[in-house]
Amino acid sequence: MAVAPVLPPTLLASHAAVRAVASRVAASRPIRVAGDDHLHPPQVASLRRGDWVKLICGASFEDAADVRNLSLVYTLAGVDCIDCAADASVVGAVNEGIDVAASIVPTVQRPWVMVSVNDDCRDLHFRKAEFDPEDCPPNCSKPCEKVCPADAISLKRVVVGGEHAHSDPLSDKLEGGVIMQRCYGCGRCLSVCPYDRISAMSYIRDPTMTAELLKRSDVDAIEIHTTGKGTDMFSILWSSLGESINSVKLVAVSLPNAGESTIDFMNAIHTIMQSYREGYNLWQLDGRPMSGDIGRGATRETVSFAVDLTSMSDRPQGFYQLAGGTNLYTVDSLKNAGLFKATTLPGTTTTEKFGSQQALIGGIAYGGYARKIIGRILRKIPVQLGRMRIEDHPGYLLEALQEAMSLVGPVKGYPSPPK
Structure with missing residues (x-):
């Protein structure tokens, strides 16, 4: 594993404004005394409360420089997880970004690192x-x-x-x-x-290489993208990953809305995953893939997907998270649907079978929109000696952090910083 970077004292000193803004993240972090949250990792406690945030770098996005800088910025902004391509160099870039963030703000919470794979070459993300x-x-x-x-x-x-x-x-x-x-x-x-x-x-990610990645100490989770058109390919991939699957803390399944057959498909997948014994499982509801940067309407499909699934009592256990079309309008859309941090169905007082301490929707993953708002700033930074490190430009890092917090903040519950 790479040695964690150490920034020169003069550069660290120039990030005083960044530390002041990032301290809002630590100050707003809930004290985990309610219920049995203290028994779970902080990332899982976020899922239970409904304020989990994941950064999607992109299942096929392999620009290590951008991935590194995005990871740095969104770690400072307080995300719980960073999802990236199942590629060793990309995983290294994510962890380097996280390490730099920790060197600037030592109290930052380290997000889980997730790698994304697919069971079917028809998946649009691959x-x-x-x-x-x-x-x-x-x-x-x-x-x-x-x-x-x-x-x-x-x-x-x-x-x-x-x-x-x-x-x-x-x-x-x-x-x-x-x-x-x-x-x-x-x-x-x-x-x-x-x-x-x-x-x-x-293409399909090589399961043998993925299995080796899962054994790394700096990989915490895996996400399997499936098309919802049958379980055979999922079962083959699951078997190929073998015991390595039990090296991670969380297994996520990303799937589209397949209508009436969705619940049956999910329950079949859940049965296949019974061999996973060591951690938690999460369902990613992929409403409108890779469209969050388009505009307000893009988020409707994923919120509609969430409304449909949460109304079904026979859905499988696990956490549920939105993706596909997510952007700055998603929180308001969830609130309008009565699902933002809700533990009971809108209009009822019925306790869910999963327990009243767990939110119906555990959180939101941001991809294209999250990359877009930071990408505008990254494009301003000159490339020096063949590399571009946002921490070498404190003003741009501060600007990027403010943008990231304006997206993460409404989910996490801290106000957006003034610009």
């Missing part, structure tokens, strides 16, 4: 866009580049014959294409290409 730029007309307006939320497409027009040549523009060409480590499979470029030259390349 694909990359691909195309050959030489097949693109040189006079293309490049809508794919404009629409990409991850800045994962870069195209440059090259003049055939040299920079000063006076050639026919139609004989020029485009260079570049998809930056694979940044593409996370949202698919928005597929529909805007006027020449239908972009395709999607799907």
Whole structure:
């Protein structure tokens, strides 16, 4: 494992404003004396209260520099978990970001590190866009580049014959294409290409490599993405992971809304997971995948999914968390549905079979929107010596932390800091 970074005293001193803002996180952290919360890890206590927050770096997003900086910022903002690609270098980047956050604010709570895998190549989270730029007309307006939320497409027009040549523009060409480590499979470029030259390349994470990752001391959880179209692939993946699954503290299953068959599917999955003995399980309700950065309407599907499932008494045990389309409007939408930190169904006084001490919805995972609001700031920072570390720029780190807290704060219960 990498040695935890130690920042120079002069750099640490420059982060006084960051520490002052981050101290609001520690000051608002609940004193765990209610019920039996003290018997659980703080991350699980958050799930039980309904104020768990997870950062989704992206199941296919492998830009280690961005992942590192995002992890640093959102650790300071108080997230409970950071979800990333099941790749050793990406896991290392997450932990480095967490370590730097702890060196700036020693009282920060270390989030759990979760790796994401899939049981089916049809899962939208596990694909990359691909195309050959030489097949693109040189006079293309490049809508794919404009629409990409991850800045994962870069195209440059090259003049055939040299920079000063006076050639026919139609004989020029485009260079570049998809930056694979940044593409996370949202698919928005597929529909805007006027020449239908972009395709999607799907893949499945190697379960053998994943099993080795789960044995690491700096990996705490796994999330298995499944399409809801059958349990055979899930069962195969589960068997492939073997005893390594019992090395983690939490197993999450991310699934879409499959309508009336959803509960039966979840219960079948829950039966398969009976061999998991060591920790907790969580259901991620993936309403509208990879759409949180689009706008207010994106969050409706995941809240609707939550409303449907919480009304069903035969749903499997475990914690429930929202994802897919989550953004700054999600908390208000949950409140309007009567589900924000609620332990009983809206309009009833019925105690749930899971116990009155557990929230119906344990929390919210933020992905595209969380990355977008910090990405605006990261793009301002110059790359130095081939690397970009946000802690080297205290002003930008403070700005990023304020943005992150404006998203995490409404769930956690601390007010957004003034800007």
